[in-house]
Amino acid sequence: MAGGLHQRLARSRRLLGATAILAISGAPALAEFEIQESTIDPGEVQLQYRGAWHSGLPAGISPVELDADVLPDDEEAPLHQSHEFELQMSITSHWLIAVTHAFDEPVGDDFRLSAIELESQVELITRNGEGLGLSFQGGTETPVFAARDEAPPDIHFGPIVELAKSNFVLVLNPLFFKEQGHMADQEGFGFEYGWQGRYEMMDSKLWLAVEMFGEIDDMANAGPFDEQLHSIGPTFYYTFGKDDDDEGGDDDVYAKSKELTVSLGAQFGLTKETSDVALKVFIGYEFN
Template sequence: MGVGMTLRRWLALLAAMLLGTLFGTTVTFKQALAEFEIQESQVEKGEVEVEYRGAVHWGFPGAEREEAEGGGDDDDDVVGALEEEEEGEFLRQSHDIELQWSVTDRWMFSTALSADEPLDEDFDLSTVEIELQYELIEREGDGLGLAFLGAYGFATRSGEVDEIEFGPIVEWESRPLLLTINPFLTSQVGDNRETDGLGFEYGWRAEYKVARRWGVGVEMFGEIEDLSHAGSFDDQEHSIGPTLFYNPGDDDDAVGGEGEDEDDEVAGPAEMEFVFNVGVQFGLTDMTSDTALKFQGALEF
């Protein structure tokens, strides 16, 4: 099957997903907290991955705090949380659990459960998401990797809306440096949505390999809820911070800019591997949580 035919089928599928959103849930939107995820482009047939992403947040985003304080809400939980934040004691957690399955050498399907703790509600499940990813250009060592992702998130709380997300996944490697970029467009779904146009979410990661299985880097995440009314930088959500990476399956000797020829590999059964990264995100605007400690771990087999 040619690349052109595959691309046409993928675009047709994405169009069907967009049309399907006309029948989605119609509720008020609130952003999930736990994402802090960088999607990778590579797909390997038969590979299954179970991934956990979690974060602990300090400091309420400005818009959320102002809404609670200005709304005259007398809820004891809200008042108590605001008081704890002022005293530097309040912590808020968020969690994602995702299952990925590479159906072919190009297609990958995944589903994820997200749970978080809004200011005025208890910790609970917030979103169920399904994703389809298609790998357009396979990255083999140094060079470019490119994939395309389409996702639909079903809101599970009353008062929230469904959301679609789509866009490219771009990787570029020049060992020992790996750059990954996720620029995604988003759209709220339903008659009660707060925005009429598209939104924009991004994440990028620059990882530098410092040892055979270890890397250090920086990650940045952000969101513009409505591109037609983007406002100033301070009116948007942006955060950045350092991250430490561990990948036991990375046997590449290209460390610190000194690469060596790769040894011949003997094909064999897939082995179970655990990879993880841990980092800190610092809010750059008042619309973002002040600080977040993030962890991502994945079991691959």
């Protein structure tokens, strides 16, 4: 009888372990540590790479040894990587479209293409120096290949707000999303956000910033704060090249320009469901 109980407990541990793997694999990749600006430059094309390396993920189980015990609370799951490659094109001075290919490497799985995202952005108020900038974005994200069995597609939308005073700029990216299809599991809308407070130096070539990101899967069942995703941390951006305002007169909105922007930063988890540390990289090249 004791042996049967031991076998049942062992099977339960294996089941819990498999469930933990699926839960971690299906979690948001969070390469989208992205702060989208409200300003749209006419005729501009942007190529962007965003990458994140997560450590200190919630404890799980080794996918190689399902017979092993669940990792203790003080042992971390393996490193998780996520990457996004985005193409943005400004169709007019107030409208752009973007397509993003998302790649990730879930715990215990291979590097893969996991989703394709299509977005559009419309600029409503142009920020010139100090003051307010306002745009509205919307789009859809569709899991592909193996990821189709892990997460549903969604539609998302929200404003992009910029507030500037002297060398200080605050950017807000609230975003609402709704899952679609037979795998959808929401009563209400989901909510994710990013905000950035930055200080601009060296004629705006260097930015020193604090950024925060978070996500609530279902606002109708938000649950405790500690069961949500929230992180915060420092970031710097440096831009090589000249912007449009440096090449051409005020009336020449299509002045030629080339810029390369690089960024390094870190995000520190604020809840038990968020990775302890995520190192993030951004590389953007824009031209027209």
